[in-house]
Amino acid sequence: MPNVVIVGATGAVGQEFLKILTERRFPVDELRLLATKRSAGKRISWQGREMTVEEATHDSFKGMDIALFAGGSSSTEFARSAVAGGATVIDNSSAFRLDPDVPLVVPEVNPEDIRWHKGIIANPNCSTILMVVALKPIYDLAGIRRVVVSTYQAVSGAGREGIEELENQLKAWAEGADSVSRVFPYQIAFNLIPRIDVFQEGDYTKEEWKMVKETQKIFHAPGMRVTATTVRVPVLRSHSEALNVETEKKVSVAEVRAALSKAPGIVVVDDPGRDRYPMPLDCADTDQVSVGRIREDFTVEAGFNLWLAGDQIRKGAATNAVQIAELLLK
Ligand code: 2RA
Numbered sequence: 097m098p099n100v101v102i103v104g105a106t107g108a109v110g111q112e113f114l115k116i117l118t119e120r121r122f123p124v125d126e127l128r129l130l131a132t133k134r135s136a137g138k139r140i141s142w143q144g145r146e147m148t149v150e151e152a153t154h155d156s157f158k159g160m161d162i163a164l165f166a167g168g169s170s171s172t173e174f175a176r177s178a179v180a181g182g183a184t185v186i187d188n189s190s191a192f193r194l195d196p197d198v199p200l201v202v203p204e205v206n207p208e209d210i211r212w213h214k215g216i217i218a219n220p221n222c223s224t225i226l227m228v229v230a231l232k233p234i235y236d237l238a239g240i241r242r243v244v245v246s247t248y249q250a251v252s253g254a255g256r257e258g259i260e261e262l263e264n265q266l267k268a269w270a271e272g273a274d275s276v277s278r279v280f281p282y283q284i285a286f287n288l289i290p291r292i293d294v295f296q297e298g299d300y301t302k303e304e305w306k307m308v309k310e311t312q313k314i315f316h317a318p319g320m321r322v323t324a325t326t327v328r329v330p331v332l333r334s335h336s337e338a339l340n341v342e343t344e345k346k347v348s349v350a351e352v353r354a355a356l357s358k359a360p361g362i363v364v365v366d367d368p369g370r371d372r373y374p375m376p377l378d379c380a381d382t383d384q385v386s387v388g389r390i391r392e393d394f395t396v397e398a399g400f401n402l403w404l405a406g407d408q409i410r411k412g413a414a415t416n417a418v419q420i421a422e423l424l425l426k
Pocket residue numbers: 221222223249250252253254292303
């Protein structure tokens with residue numbers, strides 16, 4: 097059984113790693129929990145084992161087989177040391193995602209890419225993962241010419257602090273107190289913020305560029321046209337996305353629905369007659385991407401509109417990483 101180390105064990109994704117390793121009965125011999133100096137010393141109990149979180153150092157990885165990095169700056173600092181220590185790194189940060197020497201993997205889409213890893217395998221951005229799981233069966237069925245995506249991203253995408261900020265702002269509102277914004281640039285309670293991460297080229301945000309470039313890399317389709325608008329919404333957990341997909345070949349809505357229904361990692365929730373469609377509240381704590389509102393786009397030769405929702409801490413981060421670890425063991 098492999099020795100596993102979790103870097104960032106006390107954060108939202110790190111805690112989810114622990115739950116998912118148990119749920120998926122991932123075989124673990126030794127488990128080591130690492131975090132920054134601030135969180136070192138915390139006690140965590142997992143599967144009857146009592147563990148103390150240690151401060152991550154360059155020497156923390158000796159004897160470890162798999163290193164799950166939850167994200168953040170520790171990846172840039174320690175991922176290479178983990179590889180040097182003998183571990184295969186599965187990294188949830190954006191540090192290595194576009195590195196041509198690092199595969200960027202979603203097991204439902206491009207599992208074969210793990211074969212060429214050189215020590216680090218990158219986990220894509222959460223909104224990218226949810227989108228490409230839904231695009232894959234459409235890509236296989238009809239080819240994809242262009243995607244226009246708008247996201248509705250939960251505050252937990254910004255970690256535990258994002259959740260606390262929304263909760264505190266709601267409490268402050270109920271008490272008639274002033275709202276404090278530290279994590280997000282403006283009040284998020286009762287608001288929408290159409291800016292996630294920093295502004296970059298062309299006034300697109302880094303989050304929007306991630307959706308474009310990571311999708312092209314995952315599909316090995318540098319010419320695939322993807323354009324995104326990413327928005328933070330006052331939802332605690334699970335991201336949602338509205339997709340307009342133009343296909344190469346004309347296929348019917350029934351064919352698209354059938355392809356999505358058969359695809360791994362997807363549940364189709366699409367019954368207008370019964371008022372059924374995916375919603376973030378229904379997706380919390382699940383691993384599947386829920387897809388619905390599937391409609392022909394009558395304004396183009398061949399295309400569809402659809403709506404998806406998925407738990408971005410699980411399938412958008414921790415579950416996807418553990419699935420990659422499972423592929424490594426096969
Ligand atoms: C967010 N996509 O929701 C980011 C987290 N990786 O902020």
